[in-house]
């Protein structure tokens with residue numbers, strides 16, 4: 001299935017709900033959940049170290065150093081599975097990526113707060129290609145400034161094998177999040193492919 005345009009003001013968002021066949025997505029989920037060296041990082045919030053509500057890993061080209069939420073990341077090398085997925089994502093999006101951030105949401109209590117992927121290393125108009133595997137979780141988007149971008153918040157259910165593409169002015173004008181849920185939900189793995197501009 002091709003990427004379809006999600007019409008939002010001051011944004012360029014595309015979604016392919018079935019980028020990977022379900023069986024391939026489930027197999028990739030199982031492989032990555034087992035083989036990635038997942039880390040439980042903490043971030044500094046108001047001077048206190050707080051464990052992130054999810055597990056993470058960072059892979060990429062050696063030149064793709066990155067700072068994220070006050071953390072500095074040295075990328076781990078591409079594994080064959082990650083390299084194969086990168087090639088598929090690059091073909092689908094016609095974009096080159098040199099790194100991928102992996103997030104493992106172990107259950108409904110794991111989450112990602114409101115933010116934009118607007119770190120300076122990503123340049124002025126970051127291209128973010130996000131592949132989801134495993135349980136379906138709700139992905140929320142809301143305008144950063146509702147006066148400049150008058151639109152209600154948006155929910156996308158990101159199912160296993162889906163590909164979400166955000167580019168152009170999206171990170172400048174919109175925030176996104178994966179809220180906690182009290183619904184019983186299994187683990188979900190998300191991979192955001194990024195292009196770091198080496199310093």
Ligand SMILES: O=C(O)CCC(=O)C(=O)O
Nearest residue numbers: 101103117139178190192
């Ligand atoms: O898990 C998701 O769908 C979003 C992940 C995300 O926003 C990020 O890694 O910056």
Ligand SMILES: [Fe+2]
Nearest residue numbers: 115116117176
């Ligand atoms: Fe993000």
